[in-house]
Amino acid sequence: MKDKIKKFAVLGHPISHSLSPQIHFLFAKEFSINLEYKKFDIKENNLLERIESLKDEGYFGLNITLPLKYSVFQICDELSERASFCKSVNTITFLKNKIIGDSTDGRGLISDLKNKNVLIKGISILLIGAGGAANGGIYDLIQSRPEKIYIINRTYTKAIEMKKYWELFAKKNQVSLEVIDLNFLFSKNLSSQYNFDLIINATSSSLTSQDSPIPENTFNFLNKNGNCYDMMYGSETPFMRDAYKKTDLVYDGIGMLIEQAATSFNIWHQLQPSTKNIEVALKDL
Numbered sequence: 001m002k003d004k005i006k007k008f009a010v011l012g013h014p015i016s017h018s019l020s021p022q023i024h025f026l027f028a029k030e031f032s033i034n035l036e037y038k039k040f041d042i043k044e045n046n047l048l049e050r051i052e053s054l055k056d057e058g059y060f061g062l063n064i065t066l067p068l069k070y071s072v073f074q075i076c077d078e079l080s081e082r083a084s085f086c087k088s089v090n091t092i093t094f095l096k097n098k099i100i101g102d103s104t105d106g107r108g109l110i111s112d113l114k115n116k117n118v119l120i121k122g123i124s125i126l127l128i129g130a131g132g133a134a135n136g137g138i139y140d141l142i143q144s145r146p147e148k149i150y151i152i153n154r155t156y157t158k159a160i161e162m163k164k165y166w167e168l169f170a171k172k173n174q175v176s177l178e179v180i181d182l183n184f185l186f187s188k189n190l191s192s193q194y195n196f197d198l199i200i201n202a203t204s205s206s207l208t209s210q211d212s213p214i215p216e217n218t219f220n221f222l223n224k225n226g227n228c229y230d231m232m233y234g235s236e237t238p239f240m241r242d243a244y245k246k247t248d249l250v251y252d253g254i255g256m257l258i259e260q261a262a263t264s265f266n267i268w269h270q271l272q273p274s275t276k277n278i279e280v281a282l283k284d285l
């Protein structure tokens with residue numbers, strides 16, 4: 001008998017730009033899985049009702065994107081340990097009439113860094129941002145055991161809160177956390193007191209600003225063979241533009257998007273898709 005088509009969707013606002021349907025179709029092709037994957041432009045209001053109605057319509061799972069990851073975290077019946085720590089859900093599975101939430105962004109980031117031969121163990125990381133993406137990524141970054149993670153954010157108090165929240169988990173994993181005041185980096189007479197092996201931009205600054213979220217002189221603290229990573233994708237961001245002045249080892253977040261989708265796919269289908277040629281395949285679509 002022919003398998004019933006499994007229904008999936010991604011929810012967010014805005015959503016038209018989302019590549020999730022194409023990525024999941026490409027994964028499904030590898031295993032000859034017949035699936036439906038839609039996009040729904042959904043805002044915060046009536047979120048639970050909308051998700052419940054998709055459950056009733058027989059959807060198997062949902063991806064969640066901006067700005068809904070925190071709201072969905074609050075309404076799940078059950079959460080993975082990771083989603084619970086990160087207070088963020090980007091993957092829902094409907095199971096036995098329950099909404100089960102997980103977060104795959106951090107695993108996507110780590111897998112993509114691995115693909116790029118960026119090893120995290122023992123290194124020094126500058127993480128820019130204190131929003132959902134930064135908090136979603138830091139759990140897996142800490143578990144990968146860097147020596148130190150510096151946090152920096154436009155709103156300093158949010159960086160301080162973030163450090164406080166993650167401090168115990170970091171300590172358990174023997175990772176040191178420190179907040180850097182952005183104003184300090186803008187001061188002219190900086191001594192070379194920092195050394196970063198990896199600078200990650202986890203802000204949405206390029207959506208609204210022509211400037212990088214960190215001053216250009218910050219890249220002077222990048223070690224030889226250090227890497228710069230922007231979670232944004234689609235076009236070169238001001239952060240990437242400044243980073244390129246210092247190194248060629250600069251990446252955008254398309255690989256993270258593909259890898260986080262692969263983890264969602266694995267959660268839903270218990271199959272690990274190959275991610276190797278997906279970026280090229282997406283360009284050809």
Ligand SMILES: NC(=O)c1ccc[n+]([C@@H]2O[C@H](COP(=O)([O-])OP(=O)(O)OC[C@H]3O[C@@H](n4cnc5c(N)ncnc54)[C@H](OP(=O)(O)O)[C@@H]3O)[C@@H](O)[C@H]2O)c1
Nearest residue numbers: 129130131132133154155203204205209213231253256257
């Ligand atoms: N590649 C992927 O798979 C992937 C996955 C997840 C997220 N992302 C990307 O990551 C980005 C951040 O998402 P999010 O969920 O963290 O958003 P969010 O929760 O709204 O947080 C936004 C962050 O960006 C900072 N920010 C915003 N505008 C800025 C500006 N002009 N200058 C400096 N900092 C600024 C905010 O600082 P304040 O605290 O001062 O407001 C905050 O730290 C998004 O653009 C998203 O597309 C990519």
